Amino acid sequence: MQHIIDRFISYVTIDTQSDPNNPAFPSTEKQWDLAHLLVDELKQIGLSDITLDDNCYIMATLPSNVNHQVPTIGFVAHIDTSPDYTGTNVKPQIHPNYDGMDIILNTEENIVLSPSYFEDLLLYKGQTLITTDGTTLLGADDKAGVTEIVSAMEYLIQHPEIRHGEIRICFTPDEEVGKGAHKFDVAKFGAEWAYTMDGSQVGELEYENFNAAGAVVTINGKIVHPGYAKGKMINSMLIAKDFIAALPQNEIPQETTGYEGFFHLCDMQGEVEKTTLEYIIRDHDMELFENKKNQFKQVAKDLNKHLGQELVQIEIKDQYYNMREKVEPVIHIVNIAEEAMKELDIKPLIKAIRGGTDGSQLSYMGLPCPNIFAGGHNFHGRYEYVPAESIVKAMNVIVKIAELTAEKYR
Incomplete structure (x- = not known):
């Protein structure tokens, strides 16, 4: 040996x-x-x-x-x-x-x-x-x-x-x-x-x-002097917080096992003007996998509707099956x-x-x-x-x- x-x-x-x-x-x-x-x-x-x-x-x-x-x-x-x-x-x-x-x-x-x-x-x-x-x-x-x-x-x-x-x-x-x-x-x-x-x-x-996909969420904000920011500043990091909170909180790696899939936030880079979130999306079942990707897209769509402008952009790429x-x-x-x-x-x-x-x-x-x-x-x-x-x-x-x-x- x-x-x-x-x-x-x-x-x-x-x-x-x-x-x-x-x-x-x-x-x-x-x-x-x-x-x-x-x-x-x-x-x-x-x-x-x-x-x-x-x-x-x-x-x-x-x-x-x-x-x-x-x-x-x-x-x-x-x-x-x-x-x-x-x-x-x-x-x-x-x-x-x-x-x-x-x-x-x-x-x-x-x-x-x-x-x-x-x-x-x-x-x-x-x-x-x-x-x-x-x-x-x-x-x-x-x-x-x-x-x-x-x-x-x-x-x-x-x-x-x-x-x-x-x-x-x-x-x-x-x-x-x-x-x-x-x-x-x-x-x-x-x-x-x-x-x-x-x-x-x-x-x-x-x-x-797992069926696997990688996703990048890009959130655009607007920086102005904080003392004169009312009605003008858009803090992309706060929008990122809302995006994260809108996904199912029990569908994350530390809360799942066996055949249960998840959304995993694996990297986050942010400042007022721009924040980027990197996710991986996983599920063994192909139908549930497609549902998760659609759910991810829907969160972005709902946030943009609430904000009244297209500030949240997402890119999803399948990785393997x-x-x-x-x-x-x-x-x-x-x-x-x-x-x-x-x-x-x-x-x-x-x-x-x-x-x-x-x-x-x-x-x-x-x-x-x-x-x-x-x-x-x-x-x-x-x-x-x-x-x-x-x-x-x-x-x-x-x-x-x-x-x-x-x-x-x-």
Whole structure:
């Protein structure tokens, strides 16, 4: 297991944070640092057809070692980390034989990872936890997935007695800013189906996700001297307050779970003359998703009517859709993953993703792509952690899927 821990640490200590405000591909130059390292590593372990294209997509092949026809399958993970929290100077902390008590991440700043708040920690008593030092995110999302795929390919190469068909792997940039699949060459990849290794808790197996849209609300005001403002000033920030209050107060991330959708205000920039609100809109059900977008537009319309002028402008762009529509017709690919977990004594947790993965977009591009656990918890922040044992279990699931696929098509 130490070899896998060392591999994971080598990845997370490379800053690959993506940038939602940069239209370039990839959105940050530093993603190339990990990409080049991975290309070298894939060569060292013995993969073939290794490519790194101009957009920072890495692809490689593990050739089949059987004589009969087996569908080419793929495994996908992303190399970037979230812009929500800094990924600069990550200093992973390793905690062997976790005792179920509080973990002090940072003594100086009194930052504590506690099971009293993060109850999932108690699932991993006795295991080796890898955490942050409390000042950065960890990057298990999705460098745990990258570790699992590389390690599984290495294992299969080292154990030729495990029979498998051709396997394609891909590491993508910019997943965290919604662009991970935008320049993915599905035809070049050449797989019949694939799996993203981008889930959380051990056992997660997902083929449903949110329908997603991003929305920008621009509110125009008018600035005049506050001492002479009566009847003249229009404070865009106060109109923004009214816009926020007009949306359902119980349809926000912290008030919803399961299949419930939400409106999430994720950024706000304002002054008297102009305020901008950035939202994401989510729902698993397409009809409810369309209703939410229409409700959003109606709030702007009602405010403008009340104000007597068009001061509130909105722009809504769809981002991705629920992959269920594309995966259900080939549900056997989910069944294979479920069977693989059961054979490894891992209880499958089949549920809907309250988010999205590259797989949701890839499924609509012709590559059905369910999502499998990568093992991490508390993504995108200082309390992120991953049990080393979970990384190993996910690696074993990849190996078992490859083996089962070859058996079923014998």
